[in-house]
Amino acid sequence: MTLARLTVLAAETVGATQRSLPDELRPLAVAVPVHYEGLPEDDILAEGFPDDILGLFSGDPHGSEFASDQPAPPRIILYLENLWDYAEGDLGIFREEVRLTYLHELGHYFGWDEDELTARGLD
Numbered sequence: 001m002t003l004a005r006l007t008v009l010a011a012e013t014v015g016a017t018q019r020s021l022p023d024e025l026r027p028l029a030v031a032v033p034v035h036y037e038g039l040p041e042d043d044i045l046a047e048g049f050p051d052d053i054l055g056l057f058s059g060d061p062h063g064s065e066f067a068s069d070q071p072a073p074p075r076i077i078l079y080l081e082n083l084w085d086y087a088e089g090d091l092g093i094f095r096e097e098v099r100l101t102y103l104h105e106l107g108h109y110f111g112w113d114e115d116e117l118t119a120r121g122l123d
Contacts, residue, residue: 001089006080007036009091013098014078025110028062032074032109034102038081052082055101057108076105 011034018029040053049056059074078101087094107116 001084003038003080006084006094009095010036010078010080010083010098013095014102017099017102028110029106032076032106035075035077036080037077038079040077040079040082052085054079054082054086054097055105057105059109061111062109074109076102076109078102078105 014034018026021029040049040051040056044053044056045051056077056079057074058077059072061074078098083097083101084094087097
């Protein structure tokens with residue numbers, strides 16, 4: 001599967017996931033850019049993230065944008081080649097894992113820690 005095709009499939013899945021969110025969360029979710037990359041860059045790995053990371057939220061969580069002098073804009077990165085490998089080439093599993101990974105990273109944007117994500121079934 002090509003990265004271009006994985007990107008289209010992932011973007012479709014993220015869009016459907018956003019449309020399924022509750023009305024009060026949807027505008028917040030849509031405002032966070034989603035970037036689709038094949039694999040994590042060396043600088044991400046140098047920060048200690050595993051090479052098989054599926055997704056990453058970076059930036060300041062919602063509501064804390066003005067807590068620092070130089071707030072970082074929020075963004076979600078999905079690592080599509082890792083997601084495809086995780087799904088072992090199964091399209092249904094890939095779409096489901098894209099959905100779950102997106103929601104997990106979106107949860108970080110909302111300020112939820114790992115325990116709160118687990119409690120919501122987003123781990």
